[in-house]
Amino acid sequence: TTEAANVSSSVPENENSNSTTDSIVTKSCHGGNIFGLFVLFVCSMVASSWSKKLNLPPLLGMLIVGCILGNAPEINVARHIRKEYFNKLRELALCVILLRAGLSLDPNTLRRLSAAVFRLSFVPCLVESFVSAAAARLILGFPWEWGFMLGFVLGAVSPAVVVLGMLKLEYRGYGVEKGIPTLIIAASSMDDVLAITGFSLALGIAADGSGSSGNGSIARAIFRGPRDALIGIAYGAAVGALLWYIPHRQHKRPIMFRFIFLVGAGIVALLGCEMVHLKGAGAMAVLTLALVSGYGWRRWDGWCDEKNPMLAPLDTLWWFMQPLLFGLIGGQIDFEKIQPGQLARGLGVVGIGLALRMAASFLCVLGTNLSLRERLFVPFSWLPKATVQAAIGPVALDMALSKQNRNDQEVDWASQILTIAALVILLTAPIGAFLIAFLGPKMLQRDRNWEQHHFELSARQHSGQHTRARTAKAAAAAVAAVALATASVAGRPGFLRATANDCRRDADE
Incomplete structure (x- = not known):
């Protein structure tokens, strides 16, 4: 109406x-915005299930559906969804990614990790980001701040692809003896954190107009990055420490209210920093918030990664956000405006960055006890890109379009960043998932005790089932005793005795 x-x-x-x-x-x-989001969500979920059946990453099907719904004639549903909906959904998805990464980082564990994890977390991402920034300036003509935005977009790996592939190899016993799956999974979270933080700082410099393409001074640009980072860290540390005590531990539903406060404080940080023109502080604030609050919950409540009640609702929220995020980024790509020459140059930038990233990943594991074939496997496992690219790829375009004095050249640069981010997902996600599954059994050594380990695991699960069955029988017997006692008082023993027998029979089954 x-x-x-x-x-x-x-x-x-x-x-x-x-x-x-x-x-x-x-x-x-x-159709309206809600109708478009509903169609996009349903179609993305269907495409995700088809991708799983074809042994492809589910997010690949979501992205392809978004491209179809945004570009096919007469059914371009995704094209007419308002930008405000897309921006807020993307901010929520980025908040979930940062909260999930921050909660998985334990300061005590990080101090115990080997130097190889830190090298693998920082060196490949920084090498690809700096090399891609230089290549974007030379090949695409980007200013330095826009080149670094593109570099940090390309510098992150996808936990959705890498972690799933490595867990499958770990379950089959490949690389377990030397801890290769643990090494790669632990480094993937910090890799994403570094990429998002670097992108946020470059975005803040570009939005302020104080970089090489703006009118400000270089000193102002250098000062802005650390200032935004310190403001974000201060906010995250203060609110995270506050969540140690709110709500109190004797509350009836502490998990639910902690989750609400955690997600709410993260959204306030992202949107609030954007409103006050501190674009580089939002991501750092959310990450610090999750890290500090998670540290307190581990220390005083005994939580850990295997038993963290915050991860389940975050995973549920991500399950809902993922099809919308990848579908919407696919719908934002306008194939009619893509120029073959620009596309070829963009792919050249991607290829240069990936080549040097793989070389840096190989060098990062030189000082370890891995064999040559295992060292060669690490760069291929560090290839897939998807989640972070979908979350921060469109941010530059939104920033360029939201300026009062819109610059058509900046809009063109931002459109190229979005297109390159989507193409990187289409290329590296399926190829990386295939290489992990194909090269893992060929290049990694299988643990000699993996069969005994799985036998013991199955025995523990079987023993746990027996324990639960005995507990159920004991509970049923207690219910039967209470029922018989009540029946004796009420004068109806026959009816409740039959109920108690049914209860025992159900426990036996």
Whole structure:
């Protein structure tokens, strides 16, 4: 009704009612924003299930569906979803990614990790980001701040692909003896944190106009990055420490309210920093918030990664956000505006960055006890990109379009960043997942005790089932005793004795 009223008010009075009706019908054929999001969500979930059956990453099917719904004639549902919906959903998805990464980082564990994890976390990401920034300046003509935005977009790996592939290899016993899956999984979270933080700082410099393409000074650009980072760390540390005590531990539902406060404080940090023009502080604030609050919950409540009640609701929220995020980023790509020359140069930048990233990943594990084949496997496992690229790829375009004095050149640079991010997902996610599954059994050594380990695990699970069965029988017997005692008092022993027998029989089954 609102859309019809808006369309009716926009039609001049001297036009006949037929044109008004035609305009209303044309407007309504595309559906509203909620309808578009619903269609995108359903189609993305269907495509995700098909991708799983084909042994492809589920997010690949979501991205392809978004491209189809955003570019196919007459069914471009995703094209007409308002930018405000997309921006807020993307901010929520980025908040979930940062909270999940921050909760998985334990300061005590990080101090105990080997130097190889730190090298693998920082060196490949920084090498690819700096090399891609230099290549973007030379090949695409980007300014330095825009080149670093593209570099940090490309510098992150995808936990959704890497962690899943490594867990499958670990379950089959490959690389377990030397801890290769643990090494790669532990480094993937810190890799994403570094990429998002670097991108946020470069975005803040570009938004302020104080870089090489703006009118400000270089000193202001250098000062802005550390300032935004310190503001974000201060906010995250203060609110995270506050969540140690709110709500109190004797509360009836502490987990639910901690989750609400955690996600709410993260969203306030991202949106609030954007409103006050501190674009580099939001991501750092959310990450510090999760890290500090998780440290306190581990220390006083005994939580750990295997038993952290915050991870389950975050995973559920991510399950809901993932199809919308990848579907919407696919819908934002306009194939009619893609120029083959720009696309080829963009792929050249990606190829240069990936080549040097793989070389840096190989060098990072030189000082370890891994064999040559195991060292060669690490760069291939560090190849897939998807989650972070979908979350921060469109941010530059939103920033360029939201400026009061819009610069068409900046809009073009931002559109190229979005297109390159989507193409990187389409190329590296399926290829990386295939290489991990294919090269893992060939290049990693299988643990000699993996069969005994799985036998013991199955025995423990079987013993646990027996324990639960005995507990159920004991509970049923207690219920039966209470029922018989109650029946004796009430004078109806026959009816409740039959109920107690049914209860025992169910426990036996």
